[in-house]
Amino acid sequence: MSEHIHGDAQTMPLDTMTERRNAHERRRLTLKTFLQGSVTPRRRGGRREHEGDDVVDWHEPVLLFLALTILLLSIADAFLTLTLLTNGATEINPLLAYLLQNYPGYFAIFKVTLTSVGVVVLVAMARARVFRIVRVKTILQCILAGYLVLVTYEVWMMRVVL
Secondary structure (H helix, E strand, O other), X not given: OOOEEEOOOOEEEHHHOOOOOOOOOOOOOOHHHHHHHHHOOOOOOOOOOOOOOOOOOOOOHHHHHHHHXXXXXXXXXXXXXXXXXXXXXXXOOHHHHHHXXXXXXXXXXXXXXXXXXXXXHHHHOOOXXXXXXXXXXXXXXXXXXXXXXXXXXXXXHHHHHO
């Protein structure tokens, strides 16, 4: 006796079933799907067992903490950098040094905007793995640790300078 799979209105033997899906993936990640998923999150994991959960609509609450803390530390870094520069320090990042020299009013805006865009992209891809080794969430945690070290160093420099 052969096993049967129940279809729409008929019964098909298991050994005669064929894969109807083609290799072409019709679901694509576009800006529209990214924005719609941000407004109406529903997807918390992959749709099938073999699919990864790299891109989802719903993110863990810890990612909000990581993102906001990184952004706040970026703002603190910009403020401390400007304060140290007025007291004789020099900017070692060549891009930001150029910006400070030619467009000083845009320094903080550029720095925080660049960090914000990077954080948004990293949060959107937080479950993905870089080179199939490290989750992007771990990279966000390392960025947070780096900003903590940087801001702590700048505060220490402020105490020495002032």
